Amino acid sequence: MPSNKVVYVCENCGYESPKWLGHCPSCGAWNSFRELKLNRVAPRAKETGKSYKLHEVPTQRHVRVASGIGELDRVLGGGFVCGSLILLGGEPGIGKSTLLLEVASRMCGVGEKVLYVSGEESLAQIKLRADRLNVSSDIYLMSEPDIEAIESETKEIAPSFLIIDSIQAVYNPGVDALPGSISQVRTCADRFTKLAKENNITTILVGHVTKEGIIAGPRTLEHMVDVVLYLEGDRNYHYRIIRGVKNRYGSTNEIGVFEMTEHGLTEVRDPSMxxxxxxxxxxxxxxxxxxxxxxxxxxxxxxxxxxxxxxxxxxxxxxxxxxxxxxxxxxxxxxxxxxxxxxxxxxxxxxxxxxxxxxxxxxxxxxxxxxxxxxxxxxxxxxxxxxxxxxxxxxxxxxxxxxxxxxxxxxxxxxxxxxxxxxxxxxxxxxxxxxxxxxxxxxxx
CATH class of the missing domain: 3.30.230.10 (Ribosomal Protein S5; domain 2)
Structure with a gap:
């Protein structure tokens, strides 16, 4: 029979403990541990594992799709790898949603099907921003925080690109916790990972950052995804820098430079000036x-x-x-x-x-x-x-x-x-x- 295991997780940094602690030994926060129930599923029968010599393993070539935004493609290593999971972090109002609407528009322009899901804005609000940015009208829009409804719509539409804005706003009704909590972020990210890999859907998750400048949620979130990007910048300046800190399919620490204008983010091809x-x-x-x-x-x-x-x-x-x-x-x-x-x-x-x-x-x-x-x-x-x-x-x-x-x-x-x-x-x-x-x-x- 499946059994449930109870652990205690720090809401600040994601540190796990088998018992409740008043003080987190990892980040030093007080009274930050919350109970998390882990569902244990009985293992199913599968074929016996087999080892292979290195030269016997077939080489898989990753198919990339260029975003059409040169500065972003530079950071990604040449474009999006089909079926990859990408985490985009940044402070509120820095331009994450603006950038992703532009990405969605470029993808639709080359014949890709894109589903943009917002758990924070209504369809009317997204439409207003899209009209200001003059993006493609072929983007599928959805305003829904329930992950089960998102999965159902994704399987029905079968997009090649899925954008979730944001992972902290999405919730799993089967988890007894508030949206944005450690347990919700972890379980939702796990389901999006399976959805992306099983259906070969390139998925972009938007993540909010904490006051320390790291993406809110468990640290395992950054380990689960293939690429981690940060959109940085000072609100007193018009410039934004997108920085890759993890990339399984390319180099890290590359940057792309953008200028924030009334029409959205514009590439800066000669940033030294x-x-x-x-x-x-x-x-x-x-x-x-x-x-x-x-x-x-x-x-x-x-x-x-x-x-x-x-x-x-x-x-x-x-x-x-x-x-x-x-x-x-x-x-x-x-x-x-x-x-x-x-x-x-x-x-x-x-x-x-x-x-x-x-x-x-x-x-x-x-x-x-x-x-x-x-x-x-x-x-x-x-x-x-x-x-x-x-x-x-x-x-x-x-x-x-x-x-x-x-x-x-x-x-x-x-x-x-x-x-x-x-x-x-x-x-x-x-x-x-x-x-x-x-x-x-x-x-x-």
Whole structure:
């Protein structure tokens, strides 16, 4: 006979425990455990498993369908893989539904059948947004949070693409829990997975993010799907970045850049021009240009720094788009090896355009920007700075320097400061090799 097992799940992070706990050992939340009943089904008879040698396993070639949106296809690795399950996360109002309506319209334009299911909006609301975006009228729309009704309609229509907006709004009537709870999200995601694989339907699930910036629901949700995408951006900017953090059929950490307009999300095919002032043709004190590598794409970004006298006690160290600890370390290196006393000054550093950078190859650009702000001298026009800075002030080699320099050359930059002794780098632009940050002083006096 089938039996039921009871476990307790943290609503905040999805941690499971065989007994109730007042404090979650995983995320530290208090009073977050809820009871979850797992239905145990008696195992059915099946053929005995058999092993195969690696060379005996037939190779399956995944069929891809291009979305028609170049920036999205770049992140996906060339398009949607038929029958795959994709999770798209992002803050409320960032543009997830807008992007997916555009995707649905492009798919209908090439003859694919698309079912768009919303558990949060009425059909009239979806129609209003679709009219504003001027999308295809051949999209099948459904406003229904009940997963059983969604499954029934999907099997009847037999679409090649299924969009669920959102997984937190869908519920299973057989589960005694509220929509959006850990148990509901898990069971609904499991059923969508089976629906996608058994019927070869490319399925996109929209997921809301928590205040920590992760997709709400159990962590197993990201493990169940084939692709995890995040749509990022600051509401104060018109630009949105879609980033792949998991992809079973392609590379990760690729990004696509979009601009939010009154007609929806528009592709930005040359994003480097968004993040540098006047294309690098002018220079101001505190401004420096560097190059960051996002996946396989080099992007030129502008770093801006402002240094003012601290009037409220402890000096502030504020970095927007930068790792705070990395910024504090670079400030210590600047004070030690460039001789600038910043202990009585507030230091503000910003990556222009709302981009978030994490790689160390931008260290030299950050140091040059802060040093320029400290001295009040602008850096040379048409010059960028690439290199990792060590604790001793030395400038260390970086990955894919040649590709970064090629991007800068394409955009009209004439000179680049690079790590001394890095091999295999040639360019038509002037390459200035630096071994230590004290060599920056030649441009700051």
């Amino acid at each position: 968004l993040f540098i002032q006047d294309g690098g043709k002018t220079s101001s004190p505190g401004s420096a240009v560097t190059c960051v590598l996002e996946g396989t794409r080099p992007l030129l970004v502008e770093i801006q720094s402002l240094i003012t006298a601290a009037t409220y006690g402890t000096p502030q160290r504020v970095g927007t788009g930068l790792d705070y600890k990395r910024l504090v370390m670079l400030l210590a290196v600047i004070e030690r090896y460039l001789g600038y006393n910043l202990s009585r000054y507030d230091v503000f550093v910003n990556v222009v355009g709302g981009l978030r950078i994490t790689e160390n190859a931008t260290d030299l650009g950050v140091v040059a920007s802060i040093a320029s702000a400290a001295t009040g001298h602008p850096l040379p026009v048409g010059m960028l700075f690439i290199g990792e800075v060590g604790l001793l002030g030395e400038i260390r080699p970086v990955f894919q320097l040649k590709k970064r320099i090629e991007e800068a050359t394409r955009l009209g930059f004439k000179r680049c400061a690079i790590p001394k002794g890095q091999k295999g780098v040639t360019s038509t632009m002037e390459l200035v090799e630096l071994d230590h940050i004290d060599k920056l002083k030649r441009w700051l006096t």
